[in-house]
Amino acid sequence: MKQYKARDKITQKMTRDGAIEVNAATGKQKRISKRAREATLLKTPEQQAAQDAQAAQPIPGNPAPDISPNAPPLPHAPGTEAAQDTGTAERVLEHIDGAHTRRASKKAARKAQAEAESRARTSRLQFTEEERATPELQPYIKKSDKAADRLDEARAKIPKEKKLVRERTFDEATGKGKTRLRFEEREKPQNYGSPHKNPLSRPTQEAGIFVHNKIHSVEKDNSGVEGAHKSEETAEKAAKYGARKVKEGYRSHKLKPYRAAAKAEKAAQKANANYLYQKALHDNPQIAASNPFSRYMQKQRIKKQYAKTVKAQGAKSVKNAAENTRKAAKKTAEGTKKAIAFVGRHPAGVCIAIGALLLFIMISSALSSCGAMFSGMINGIVGTSYTSEDADLVAVENNYAALETDLQRRIDNIERDNPGYDEYRYDLDSIGHNPHELASYLTALLQTYTPATAQAEIQRIFELQYTLTLTEEVEIRYRTETSTDPDTGETTTEEVPYEYFILNIKLENKPISELAPGLLTPEQLEMFRVYLETSGNKPLIFGGGSPDGNPSEDLSGVQLVNGTRPGNTAVVDRAKSQVGNVGGQPYWSWYGFNSRVEWCACFVSWCYNQAGKSEPRFAACQSQGVPWFQSRGQWGARGYENIAPGDAIFFDWDGDGSADHVGLVIGTDGQRVYTVEGNSGDACKIKSYPLDYGCIKGYGLMNWN
Structure with missing residues (x-):
């Protein structure tokens, strides 16, 4: 089978x-x-040779193995191969672990050496005996050593701290690595200060605001309380200012050693660079024989090379930096010498080559600049112009102005639409905008637009520009009531509380230029600024203004006597008699206000009324005072020379084109204008300004005949 x-x-x-x-x-x-065979590749040649020599030695009592190329393979007893491989694997793993430990030890040693060099950094040059014996170099060597001494002294004053460091060492006897901890002294780093928030600061601030608001609500009825409150606020500000200055002084004192070390290091580098330059002059006399410009450029190159080498080497010795600088200076000098020699051998050829190069550059520039200039002009005009049709630009502007007119109508009818209040308090910004800001914004955002495509955007920007808020406020006030007893006929008086209702009306106006950064991308914002700067190359499209941008003067209503304006010294004397008044109560109450307002315009109107003038009468500078004079042709811009006593002077503090303050002109000496102003720090004061002062918006010119 x-x-x-x-x-x-x-x-x-x-x-x-x-x-x-x-x-x-x-x-x-x-x-x-084959792991054992592969592991042997990790050994160094010296280790492999030692292992081969040990393996070649015969074991006592056993014949030496035949290791000839033709020898037959050695017989192995059953069961011995696994044991031999296990032993080999253990030796290989032990060798690998030792290699890892040695590498870690070398790495830690290199790190410790680098840190030691960093701590022992110096900016001191090393000079040879020959260099110190050279008379030309001795002054510069002395300056370099002195600067290095000052640097070492400044670094010694820097605060130190002990730092716990860990280092890895290798024990050659046991063949094992070990880690040990030690304290090391090093320079304390600069502490630029991280703000430590006090958890009680915010509640304390809120409590302070609450208390101040409570005092504000009652201080208007008591001048003593108002004065004490203002004194207390001034003391708080002074205390905060003093605490801040103390902290700044303490911090500046702590950083003084670091500043001194930085200053000394800079001086040492300068002294070293000067020495290296003088050394280069001494070793290369051809440099000294060159022209002053060449020597200056050579000195700058040496300084740059020295600074670059020191920065690249970090904490290494400055000796290497000096050596590299010397080599660079010598190489540059040799190159300069060869170039000068070549020019000396071929002067005519060099001149012809330079002339031909200059002629070629001039012709190329002339040919290319014409086309570039023409295309640049065309691109510049097109790229900075409004892209919409003129009719569309004007129509959108009229639509926006209609929204502002409707807003003004709402404000004018607030008392009619909200009856029943005892007092209406107004805090209103002026209503108006720059037409070119609106056109520049819409062009940057929409490119070409029409009234229909821009309607939604102008409604959105209008709601962001104007914020009208109505806030109701109730105050408890007291009035004196008299009553008579019918039986006894006795008359008594008592203070009876009652509710006083106030409506606060506030209008905020944020210019479109302030809103644009939050609504446009960076590219669109850049285009917006370009359009605004160039007025879209259509400065007169919205009317008004002049192409040259100079301020205009309308003097058609000004009365001149023998070519001059006499003015009115009586109204000036009346205004000067009010100097020292604080709070402005006689003026704003005369105007009709029940409580304090910004009263500079009320003061000017009161002065005109005292002089027998019923007009102008205004409480707002930009929306009432300036239009009154401009509409009658009695307006002079800043720089108008024929001002007279009694004229009104308007100021624009923030440069936004709107008048913020007004006063009366006392006179001028040809260099300065002298004024008397109400609400200057809440008081009547006499002031003076240069005639070309940038915050002067213009003058309201009064007629007195």
């Missing part, structure tokens, strides 16, 4: 001793791992 033999099935497995092959039919195992 035929006998069947099972087919061998070979599988591979990974064991602790490496990869093996297993015959599933016979159960025989064979190690196929």
Whole structure:
């Protein structure tokens, strides 16, 4: 009968001793791992030679193995191969662990050496005996040493701190690495100060605001309370200012050693660079023989090379930096010498080559500049102009002005639409905008637009520009009531509380130029500023103004006597008699206000009334005072020379084109204008300004005949 033999099935497995092959039919195992052979590649040539020499030594009692190329393979006893491989693997792992430990030890040593060099950094040059004996170099060597001494002294004053560091060392005897901790003294880094928030600061601030608001609500009824409150606020501000200055002084005192060290280091580098330049002059006499400009450029190159080398080497010795600088200076000098020699041998050829190069550059520039200039002009004009039709620009501007007119109508009818209040308090910004700001914004955002496509955007920008708020306020006030007893006929008086209802009306106006950065992308914002600067190359499209941008003067209503304006000294004397008044109560109450307002315009109107003039009468500078004079042709811009006593002078403090303050002109000496003003620090004061003072908006010119 035929006998069947099972087919061998070979599988591979990974064991602790490496990869093996297993015959599933016979159960025989064979190690196929070459890990020991691969691990030997990690050894250095010296280690491999030592191991081969040790393996070649015969074991006592056993013959030496034949290691000739033709020798047959050594026999191995069963079961010895796995043991030999396990021993080899253990030796290989021990060797790898030792290598890792040695690498970590070397890395820690290099790091410690770098830190030591960083701590021992110096800017002191090393001079040879020959250099110190050279008379030409001795002054500069002395300056360099002196600067280095000052730097070392300044660094010694920098505060120190002890830092716990960890270092890895390798013990050659045991072949093992170990880690140890030690304290190391180093310079304390500068502390630029991280704000430490006090958790009680915000509640304290809120409580202070609450108390101040409570005092504000009652101080108007009692001048003593108002004065005491203002004194207390001034004391608070002074205390805060003093505390801030004390902290700044303390911090400046702590940073003084660092500033001194930085200053000394800068001086040392300068002294070293000067020495290196003089050394280069001494070693290369051809540099000294050159012209002053060449010597100056050579000195600058040496300084740059020295600074670059010191910065690149960090904490390394300055000796290398000095050596590199000397080499660079010598190389530059040799190159300069060769160039001068070449020019000396071929002067005519060099001159012809330079002339031809200059002529070529001039012709090329002339040919290219004409086309570039023409195309640049066209592109500049097109790129900075409004892209919409003129009719559309004007129509959109009129639509926006209609929204402002409707807003003014709402404000004028507030008392009619909200009756029943005892007092209406107004805090209103002026209503108006710069037409070119609106056109520049819409062009940057929409490019070409029409009234229909821009309607939604102008409605949105209008709501962002103007904010009108109405706030109701109720105050408890007291009035004196008298009553008579019908039986006894006795009359009594008592203070009876009652509710006083106030409606606060506030209008805020944010110019479009302040809103644009939050509504446009960076590219659109850049275009907005370009359009605004050039007025879209259409400065007169919205009317008004002059192409040259100079201020205009309307003097058609000004009365002149013998070519001059006499003015009115009586109204000036009346205004000067009010100097020293604080609070302005006589003036704003005369105007009709029940409580304090910004009263500079009320003061001017009161002075005119005292002089027998019923007009002008205004309480707002930009919306009432300026239009009164301009509409009658009695307006002179800043720089108008024929001003007279009694004229009104308007100021624009923030330069936004709107008048913020007004006073009366006393006179001028040709250099300065002298004024008397109300509400100057809440008081009547005499002031003076240069005639070309930038905050003077213009003059309201009064007629007195």
